[in-house]
Amino acid sequence: MQAMLAEDLLNEMIPPLKGTDSLGKAARWLDEFRVGQLPVLAERQYRGLVTEADLADAYDPDALLSELTLGFREAVVRPDQHFFRVVELAVENKLQLVPVVDDDDAYVGVVTVADALAAFGPQASAPGQGGxxxxxxxxxxxxxxxxxxxxxxxxxxxxxxxxxxxxxxxxxxxxxxxxxxxxxxxxxxxxxxxxxxxxxxxxxxxxxxxxxxxxxxxxxxxxxx
Incomplete structure (x- = not known):
């Protein structure tokens, strides 16, 4: 059976934010896309994740994301890494999604934990349906x-x-x-x-x-x- 790689599981529905976006926009997008984190880019380079906790601790809706100290800079996978590495990183860091970057740290996309688990079978992420x-x-x-x-x-x-x-x-x-x-x-x-x-x-x-x-x-x- 062919291995499922991160690049096969990119979620096209979850967009990245830019450092020039406001905290207010970040809060709206977290709510709109029902996630606890979103990637932040400078140009095409991945700079980290903005989280609900970040916004709760420093919430000025007009402040820019570039003014925040972002975490999870290293919590990334390469496009050719196996989906189980996505799940491991997500659980280790308590994340709903994991950014995918290339060898130059250019942003490729994100993979959600739900998508990664679903790659192992249609029932993989449902309780009571196996481990x-x-x-x-x-x-x-x-x-x-x-x-x-x-x-x-x-x-x-x-x-x-x-x-x-x-x-x-x-x-x-x-x-x-x-x-x-x-x-x-x-x-x-x-x-x-x-x-x-x-x-x-x-x-x-x-x-x-x-x-x-x-x-x-x-x-x-x-x-x-």
């Missing part, structure tokens, strides 16, 4: 049949799977699994017991750890579900 686990491993250790056995020992099945090279280590791969269960705690524990590194997991309500439930609830808040 997602992302694993990192040495390429020589990859065996989908073995991993499937560990999953099935916990009364679950793999519905879909993607493998991509690890961007930081040419000898490792990333494996993203879509499962038919929301209850990931025991599956994750089993995989970790056999030496697999779980780098991300997303699930719905069920028999999950307090930490996993908190992360999932947070993800739903970011998605405004």
């Amino acid at each position: 997602i686990i992302v694993l990192s491993m040495a390429e020589r250790d990859y065996s989908l049949s073995q991993i499937s056995r560990y999953v099935e020992e916990n009364n679950a099945k793999i519905v879909n799977a993607h493998t991509v090279p690890d961007e930081l280590d040419p000898y490792r791969i990333r494996l993203t699994l879509k499962l038919n269960t929301d209850n990931l705690a025991r599956i994750v524990a089993t995989l970790e017991r056999f030496g697999y590194a779980v780098t991300a997991q997303f699930s719905g309500p069920g028999e999950v750890s307090e930490d996993e439930q908190e992360r999932y609830d947070g993800l739903l808040r970011y998605l405004s579900v």
Whole structure:
């Protein structure tokens, strides 16, 4: 199955702001597009995200965005990065969307978390419709049949799977699994017991750890579900 990349998931409905735009315009656009952040550009260069918190802390509707200190300058992906990196960055930074920039930091567009999760299947982002686990491993250790056995020992099945090279280590791969269960705690524990590194997991309500439930609830808040 072909890997889904950031450039395949660009959301054309969410526009960027400019440094010459006012805070009042930024507030209106956040409300209009129902997002908690929007990218800000200077010319075509990405400068950061303006957030609802930024506007609450320094709200003068006539002030310009160029006067704000913007955050999330490094929370970006390249067009050729895999969609799971979008989800990881969004969850790590509590974002609803992740900017996409080229090698010169020129703005390409944004990918929303909802779009990224939906790329893994039409039910990927809905609670009660299964979970997602992302694993990192040495390429020589990859065996989908073995991993499937560990999953099935916990009364679950793999519905879909993607493998991509690890961007930081040419000898490792990333494996993203879509499962038919929301209850990931025991599956994750089993995989970790056999030496697999779980780098991300997303699930719905069920028999999950307090930490996993908190992360999932947070993800739903970011998605405004």
